[in-house]
Amino acid sequence: MKKLFFPLLVLGLFLASCQKESNDLKVQQTNDIAVDMSDFYVYTSETVEESTGVKAGHVHGPACKCGSMKVLNQKLKENPGLEKRMYAIEKHTRQLIAAKSANTNKGKPVKPDPDPDPVPYQGNITIPVIVNILEDPAHPITQAHIDSQIDILNEDFNDLNPNTGGVPTEFNDDIADCNITxxxxxxxxxxxxxxxWGTNDAMKYASQGGIDATDPTSFLNFWVCEIGGGILGYAQFPGGALETDGVVIGSDFFGENSRGGDYGYGRTATHEVGHWLNLRHIWGDGRCRQDDFVTDTPSSDRANYGCPSYPTVHCRTNDMTMNFMDYVNDNCMYMFTNGQNDRMRALFAAGGAREGFVQ
Incomplete structure (x- = not known):
């Protein structure tokens, strides 16, 4: 009996380890759908950030409008398993989008499949929001700021932004109603x-003077505080630690806020929620060949600032400067694309990283 016990114990530990690894990923792959992952990346280059104006000193914008990619680089260094989880989430996303494409033939439905592959989540998505405010008397956040921010998110994710009528004809068919409330x-x-507070997530821990997250599997947590360093906001991409999952917004840029100037119309939150829902910057945080993983957004090699005229050309294509994932002024960004919508919705499908919001 003793001779059998040790091998059985080893086998049990091995199976437990495999189960833990599976649980850590929390993503079910549709293994029968082949997708190309050769272009996948997580780290971004500091050299590219400097040359595209993301670093301090750019003449057209704040020192650093969005800190999400910088924070992601740091998280990847601290957590060796994060890249593996993000890879799994990306593969799952691409498989769902590929399945959706395979289910249509030049826009016309094909014969129904009795056992179809999963596709990005269909139907309305409702996201409950918790607003955690680290109150600074010099930068007050009122209920009016909060209410306006919720209204702005609902405008932007439901194709109700009043400026959408200004989308150039070339991009008109790409406008998405994301149907997210x-x-x-x-x-x-x-x-x-x-x-x-900086970008080390201290505002997310009561033990460090911040506020602990409220169940991030079922709530989108915002932290509103003074970030510093010229950063308007940052978000955690799907796959990160649960206790830090959510979006951080600078006090002056939350909701309709006169202190925010050109960035005081609530679009920082729209942009950062886009990252929280797995969208990359419109220019892919790299050169012309580094993409944002979305087929209907043009290639570019830099962020745009201010309120650019159309056309603004980089990488031999017209930039979609009015996309929420660029860096332009709040009132000059007013659309997501259908491809971006598919990426976001993949998170809510069976096995998706944010499936808990629709269960």
């Missing part, structure tokens, strides 16, 4: 004397 579920406030 945001509902305020709670507000937490805590007094803070910090003038700069």
């Amino acid at each position: 945001f509902v305020l579920a709670g507000v937490n406030r805590k007094a803070s004397t910090k003038s700069s």
Whole structure:
């Protein structure tokens, strides 16, 4: 009996380890659908960021409008398993989108498949929102700011932005109604004397003076505080640690806020929620050949700032400067594309990283 016990114990530990690895990924692949992953990347180059104006000193914008990619680079260094999880999420996303494409033939439905492959989630998605405010008397956040931010998110993710009529004809067929509704579920406030929280996620921990997240499997958590360093906001991509999952927005850029200037119309949150829903920057954070993984967004090699005229040409194509995932002024961004919508919706499908929101 003793001779059998040790081998059985080893086998049990091995199976438990495999199960833990499977649970860590929390993504079910549709293994029968082959997709090309050769272009997948997670890290972005500091050299590219400097040359495209993301770093401090750019003449057209704030020091660094969005800190999401910088934060992702740091998280990848700290957590060796994060890249593997993001790879699995990306593969799952591409398989769902490929299945959707295979289910149509030049826009016409094909004969129904009795056992079809999963596709990006269909139907309305409702996302409950928790707003965690680290209150600074010099940068107050009122209920009006909060309510306006929820309204703006609902405009932008339901093709109700009043500026969408200005989309150039070339992009008109690409405009997406994402059919995602945001509902305020709670507000937490805590007094803070910090003038700069930085991007190390301290605002997300009560033990560090911040506010702990409210069940990120079922709620989108916002943290509103003074970030510092010229950063308007940053988000955590799907696949990161649960306790830090959510979006951070600078106090002056949350909702309709006169202190935010050109960035005081609530679009920082729209942009950062896009990252939270697995969208990359419109220019792919690299040169012309580095993509944002979306087929209906043009190739570009840099961010745009201000309110660019059309056409603005980079990489021999017209930039989609009005896309929410660029860096232009709030009132000059007003669309997501159908391809971006598919990426976001893949997260809510069976086995998706944010499936818990629709279960």
